[in-house]
Amino acid sequence: MGSSPQGPAGTGKTETTKDLGRALGLQVVVFNCSDQMNYMSMAQIFMGLSQTGSWGCFDEFNRISIEVLSVVSTQVKYCLDAVREMKINPAKNMFIFMDEEISLRLTVGFFITMNPGYAGRTELPENLKALFRSCAMVTPDIVLICENMLMSEGFATAKELSKKFMCLYDLAKSLLSKQIHYDWGLRAVKSVLRQAGGLKRAEPDISEDLILKRGLKDFNWPKIVVEDRMVFDGLIRDLFPNIVVVPQVNEELQGRIVKKTKEMGLQAEDLFVLKVVQLAEILDVRHCCFIIGSPGAAKSTIWKVLAGANTLAGKDTIYDIVDPKAITADELYGCMNPKTKEWKDGVLSVIMRDMNKNNGPYKPHHKYKWIILDGDVDPEWIESLNTVMDDNKVLTLVSQERIPLTPEMRLILEVSHLKNATPATVSRGGVLFVNDSDVGWKPFFDSWLTKYKKGDDEHAYTIFQLNISQYLGDSQVDDLRSKVHITPVCDMQCVQSLTTIIDQLYHQLHTVKAQYDFLKKLKEEGNGDRIKDIYEAFFIFATMWAYGASLDEDKNAFSNQYRSLVTNPNLKFPEGGQIFDYYYDVIEGIWKHWDTLTP
Amino acid sequence: MVPTAETTRQTFLLNIHVAAKKGMIYVGSAGTGKTTIIKDYFAQLDKEATITASMNFNSYTDSAALQVVLESNVDKRAGRTYGPPPSKTLIYFLDDYNMPYLDKYGTQSPICLIRQIIDYGLVYDRDHLEEKKLLVDIMFAGCMNPKSGSFIIDLRLTRHATVISCLTAERDILKTIYF
Numbered sequence: 142m143g144s145s146p147q148g149p150a151g152t153g154k155t156e157t158t159k160d161l162g163r164a165l166g167l168q169v170v171v172f173n174c175s176d177q178m179n180y181m182s183m184a185q186i187f188m189g190l191s192q193t194g195s196w197g198c199f200d201e202f203n204r205i206s207i208e209v210l211s212v213v214s215t216q217v218k219y220c221l222d223a224v225r226e227m228k229i230n231p232a233k234n235m236f237i238f239m240d241e242e243i244s245l246r247l248t249v250g251f252f253i254t255m256n257p258g259y260a261g262r263t264e265l266p267e268n269l270k271a272l273f274r275s276c277a278m279v280t281p282d283i284v285l286i287c288e289n290m291l292m293s294e295g296f297a298t299a300k301e302l303s304k305k306f307m308c309l310y311d312l313a314k315s316l317l318s319k320q321i322h323y324d325w326g327l328r329a330v331k332s333v334l335r336q337a338g339g340l341k342r343a344e345p346d347i348s349e350d351l352i353l354k355r356g357l358k359d360f361n362w363p364k365i366v367v368e369d370r371m372v373f374d375g376l377i378r379d380l381f382p383n384i385v386v387v388p389q390v391n392e393e394l395q396g397r398i399v400k401k402t403k404e405m406g407l408q409a410e411d412l413f414v415l416k417v418v419q420l421a422e423i424l425d426v427r428h429c430c431f432i433i434g435s436p437g438a439a440k441s442t443i444w445k446v447l448a449g450a451n452t453l454a455g456k457d458t459i460y461d462i463v464d465p466k467a468i469t470a471d472e473l474y475g476c477m478n479p480k481t482k483e484w485k486d487g488v489l490s491v492i493m494r495d496m497n498k499n500n501g502p503y504k505p506h507h508k509y510k511w512i513i514l515d516g517d518v519d520p521e522w523i524e525s526l527n528t529v530m531d532d533n534k535v536l537t538l539v540s541q542e543r544i545p546l547t548p549e550m551r552l553i554l555e556v557s558h559l560k561n562a563t564p565a566t567v568s569r570g571g572v573l574f575v576n577d578s579d580v581g582w583k584p585f586f587d588s589w590l591t592k593y594k595k596g597d598d599e600h601a602y603t604i605f606q607l608n609i610s611q612y613l614g615d616s617q618v619d620d621l622r623s624k625v626h627i628t629p630v631c632d633m634q635c636v637q638s639l640t641t642i643i644d645q646l647y648h649q650l651h652t653v654k655a656q657y658d659f660l661k662k663l664k665e666e667g668n669g670d671r672i673k674d675i676y677e678a679f680f681i682f683a684t685m686w687a688y689g690a691s692l693d694e695d696k697n698a699f700s701n702q703y704r705s706l707v708t709n710p711n712l713k714f715p716e717g718g719q720i721f722d723y724y725y726d727v728i729e730g731i732w733k734h735w736d737t738l739t740p
Numbered sequence: 741m742v743p744t745a746e747t748t749r750q751t752f753l754l755n756i757h758v759a760a761k762k763g764m765i766y767v768g769s770a771g772t773g774k775t776t777i778i779k780d781y782f783a784q785l786d787k788e789a790t791i792t793a794s795m796n797f798n799s800y801t802d803s804a805a806l807q808v809v810l811e812s813n814v815d816k817r818a819g820r821t822y823g824p825p826p827s828k829t830l831i832y833f834l835d836d837y838n839m840p841y842l843d844k845y846g847t848q849s850p851i852c853l854i855r856q857i858i859d860y861g862l863v864y865d866r867d868h869l870e871e872k873k874l875l876v877d878i879m880f881a882g883c884m885n886p887k888s889g890s891f892i893i894d895l896r897l898t899r900h901a902t903v904i905s906c907l908t909a910e911r912d913i914l915k916t917i918y919f
Contacts, residue, residue, distance in 0.1 A: 260844075437899050462859075462860050462862060466847045467853040467855075468853075468869075469849075472864075488869045517847045519843075519845035521845075557895070560845075626905075627886055628767050628903055629898070630898065630899070634899040634901075634902075637762075637899075641757065641762045642753075645759055645760055686753060686902070690902070690905065691767070691903035691905055696905070724749065735748050736745045
C-alpha cells in the first residue's frame with residue numbers, strides 16, 4: 142500500500158519520505174506532478190518503479206488533472222494487486238501492465254504528497270484515495286530542529302538560542318502585518334541557520350548571541366516592508382538586549398557595486414546599493430529568490446547591477462530572461478505530442494539543460510548562471526518548479542527527464558506581487574522586497590541630469606535642476622498621485638515621459654534649422670536669460686504632458702494649479718482654456734494656442 | 741478629417757515619442773477619437789522613415805496570435821536580429837489594448853509578451869522554442885477604453901508609455917468639425 146502524507150507547506154512531507162527510503166536502503170525518486178502529465182507518462186513511471194523496486198514520491202500529486210487521476214488509480218491498483226499476489230506466491234514475479242508483461246520487485250512503493258485546498262488543485266477520486274494510507278503531518282517542533290541545527294553549525298549555547306529564535310518567529314508571525322511573501326516556516330528557519338553557521342565559522346571568537354542576532358537581522362531585513370521595520374527592529378532588540386550589532390559591511394562587494402552602478406550611469410544611492418548587497422547575500426544562501434516590488438521600483442536594475450558587479454570581480458555572470466506568462470505552460474516546460482509521442486522542448490527546459498551541460502552560450506568559466514523569470518506568478522506554472530526551488534534541486538519534466546540545478550545556477554523571479562502564489566511556493570524562495578521609497582524616481586532624474594552636466598550646456602543643467610523643485614516638489618507629486626487618473630500610473634512612468642519629452646524638445650532645438658539659428662544668435666548675443674526661459678518652457682511643457690495628460694476629470698484643476706506655479710513673468714500662460722491648449726514658440730518666446738497651427 | 745487643435749498637438753506629441761521610440765497609450769471612452777488620432781497620424785507619416793502595422797485586440801487574442809502579427813511585419817536583419825528595413829522605425833498600433841481575455845489569475849498573455857519585448861527586446865520562436873529573436877527599431881502605440889475589457893492593463897506595461905487621456909470633445913470643437 143502506498144502512503145499519502147498531507148499537511149501544510151514546509152512540514153517535511155517529501156523529506157520524511159526520502160529519509161524513510163534512505164533508512165531502508167531504497168532509492169526514492171521524486172517526481173513533480175503537473176497538469177501536463179497524461180496517463181502515458183504516468184504509466185512509464187509506474188513501469189520503471191515496478192521493475193526496479195524503487196519508491197516513487199509524487200510531489201503535489203493533486204495537480205494532475207482529474208481525467209488522468211482516474212486512470213492512475215487503475216494503474217496503481219494493478220501494481221499493488223501484483224505485489225499482493227507475489228507475496229503469496231513468490232514465483233509469480235511478472236505481471237501485465239498496460240498490455241505489457243513486466244517484471245516486479247516487491248520493494249516497490251508509491252508515496253503521494255499534497256497540500257489540499259490550494260488553487261489549481263483537484264480533489265482526489267475516492268477509489269484513488271483508498272489506495273493510499275493517509276498520514277497527517279503537522280508542523281514539527283521547530284525549536285528542537287533549530288537547536289540541533291545550531292548545534293551542528295557549532296553553536297555551544299544552542300538550547301537557549303533556539304528558544305529565542307523561535308520566540309522571535311512566533312512573535313513576528315503574529316505582530317507584523319500580513320504580507321503574502323512573509324514566511325516564518327521551517328524552510329525560512331533553515332536558511333537563517335545556514336547563514337548563521339557561515340557567520341560563526343567566519344568569526345569563531347565573537348559571542349554567539351551577536352552572531353545569531355546579526356544573522357536574523359541580515360536575513361529577514363530584505364523582505365520586511367517599510368511599515369513593519371520598526372516593529373521587527375523592536376522585537377529583535379527585546380530578545381537580544383544589550384547587544385550592539387555593528388553592521389557588517391562587505392566593503393569589497395560594496396565597492397564593486399558602487400563602481401558598476403556609476404559605470405552604468407546610475408546614482409549609487411545608499412539604499413540602492415544596500416538592496417543589491419542584500420540580493421547578493423540572499424543568492425549566497427538560497428538558490429531561488431523573489432524580487433518583489435511595484436512597477437518602476439528598480440527591480441531589474443538591482444539584478445543587472447549585481448550581475449555586472451560580479452563580472453567585475455572575475456565571477457562572470459550570464460543570465461537568460463523569460464516571461465513565463467508570455468508563452469503557454471507547454472511552451473515553457475516542453476510537451477509531449479499526444480499523437481506521435483514526440484517530445485518537444487520548451488524554453489525553460491532548453492535553458493536549464495544548456496546551463497547544466499555548459500552548452501551554447503554557457504561556458505564553464507561562468508561562475509553564476511541566472512534564470513530570470515520576469516512575470517506574474519501563478520500556481521499553474523510555478524508549481525512545476527517546486528522541486529527545483531526546494532532542496533531536491535531538479536527539474537522533472539513530463540518526458541521523465543531530470544535536469545539538476547548545478548551550484549552556479551540561480552532562479553530569480555521578478556514579480557510585482559505574489560497574490561496568486563501558494564504558501565508552498567513562497568516558502569521555497571528567498572525574498573527581496575523593494576519598497577517604493579527605497580530607490581524612487583529621484584535617482585533616475587539625477588542620472589538623466591548628469592547627461593546635461595556632462596554636455597557643455599550649463600544653462601540646461603541648472604535650469605532643470607531648479608525646475609524640478611519648483612514644479613515637481615514633494616507636495617506637488619503627492620498631490621498628483623492622489624488625483625484620479627484614467628488608468629493607474631506610477632511616478633517612474635511620469636518621470637520617464639518627462640525626460641523623454643524634454644530630450645526631444647532639446648534635440649529639436651539643436652536640429653531644426655530655424656530654432657538652431659535662433660539659439661546660435663542668442664548665444665552670440667550672450668542672451669543667457671532668454672535661453673534659460675526656453676529651457677524652463679520645455680520643462681513646463683513636458684511636465685504638463687507627462688504628469689497631467691493622464692488625469693481624468695482633474696485636468697482643469699491641474700491646469701489652474703500649474704498656471705499659478707509659473708513665477709517667471711516671461712512664461713505666464715495666456716488667459717483662457719487649459720494649459721494643454723498651448724505650446725511654446727521658441728522664436729517668439731511666448732505660449733501660443735495650438736489653434737494657430739491648425740490650418 | 742478636420743484638423744483641430746487636438747489633432748495638431750497630438751501629432752506633435754506622437755512625433756516626439758516616435759523619435760524617442762517611446763510608447764504611447766491613449767485612454768478614453770468610446771467616441772473620443774483615440775483611434776482617429778493615431779490613424780490620422782499614420783496617414784501623414786513619411787513612409788521612408790516610418791512604417792506602421794495595426795492590430796485590433798479582442799478577447800480571443802493570445803500571445804501566439806499577437807506574435808504572428810508582430811513577426812509578419814519584421815524581416816531578418818543579421819543573425820538573430822529582426823526588425824523593419826534598416827534605418828526605419830516600425831510602429832505597431834494596438835487598438836483595444838485591454839480587450840484580451842484575463843486568465844484565472846488576472847494575466848493577459850499578449851500584454852506579457854509586449855512587456856517582454858519592451859523590457860528586453862526579446863521573443864522566443866514559437867516553433868523552435870530554443871531560438872531567441874531580438875527585435876529592434878520597433879515601438880508600440882495603443883488605445884484603450886477604460887470602460888470595457890479588463891478596464892486596466894498591467895502597470896508593468898503601461899509604465900513604459902506616456903498615458904494620455906482623451907475626453908469627450910467640447911461643443912465648440914465639434915462645431916469646427918461639423919460646420
